Amino acid sequence: MNWNKLTSEAQIDQLISESDEKPVLIFKHSTRCSISSMSLDRLLRNWKEEDSAQITPYYLDLIAYRSLSNLVAERFGIPHESPQVLLLKDGKVTYHESHYGISYAEIKLQAA
Numbered sequence: 001m002n003w004n005k006l007t008s009e010a011q012i013d014q015l016i017s018e019s020d021e022k023p024v025l026i027f028k029h030s031t032r033c034s035i036s037s038m039s040l041d042r043l044l045r046n047w048k049e050e051d052s053a054q055i056t057p058y059y060l061d062l063i064a065y066r067s068l069s070n071l072v073a074e075r076f077g078i079p080h081e082s083p084q085v086l087l088l089k090d091g092k093v094t095y096h097e098s099h100y101g102i103s104y105a106e107i108k109l110q111a112a
Contacts, residue, residue, distance in 0.1 A: 001043075001044050001047045001052070001057060002052050002057070003027075003057055003058065003059040004056065004057065004058045004059070005058070005059055005060075005061075006026060006058045006059065006060040006065070006068065006072075007064075007065060007068070008068070009068065009071060011058075012071065012072065012075055015058065015088060016088065016091045017091075018056055019088035019089055019090060019091055019092075020090055020091065022054060022055065022056060023054070023055045023056070023087055023088065023089045023094075023110075023111040024055070024056045024057075024058060024087070024088040024089075025055050025056065025057045025058065025085060025086070025087050025088075025107060025111075026058045026060055026072065026085065026086045026087075026088070027040065027043065027057065027058065027059050027060065027083065027084075027085050028060045028062055028069055028072070028080070028081075028082055028083060028084040028085070028086075029059060029060065029061060029062060029082070029083055030062045030063060030082040030083065031061060031062075031063050032063060033082060033083070035083065035099055035100070036062075036082055036083035039083040039099065039100070039102045040083065042102070042104065043085075043102065043104055043107075046104035046105075047104065051108070054108075054111060054112075055087075055107070055108075055111045060072070062082055069082075072086070076088075076092075076093045077093075078093055078096050081098035081099065082098070083098060083099065083102060084096065084097070084098040084102075085097055085098075085102050085107065087107060087110050087111060089111070094110055095107065095110035
């Protein structure tokens with residue numbers, strides 16, 4: 001999976017703009033959490049190379065960028081959880097889920 005790293009506040013406006021062209025996925029991951037690692041692994045095992053043509057994936061390391069994660073939560077009005085995915089289309093969150101609820105099939109369905 002070809003992740004784009006979410007590391008700065010300026011990228012949030014960029015993500016919003018990008019989501020006008022195609023859906024943007026933000027995966028909020030805690031490198032210290034086994035549930036987060038399991039959710040990430042499930043997503044990676046299912047992700048196909050061609051999925052990146054339909055969805056732009058971003059990875060947010062919660063340990064390194066916790067304040068950025070808080071800003072994402074505030075900006076989109078979705079309370080922070082870990083792990084968590086947010087799918088943006090046309091500048092708005094159209095799908096979000098956390099923990100074991102993160103589903104590759106649902107992400108693909110919502111992105112269509």
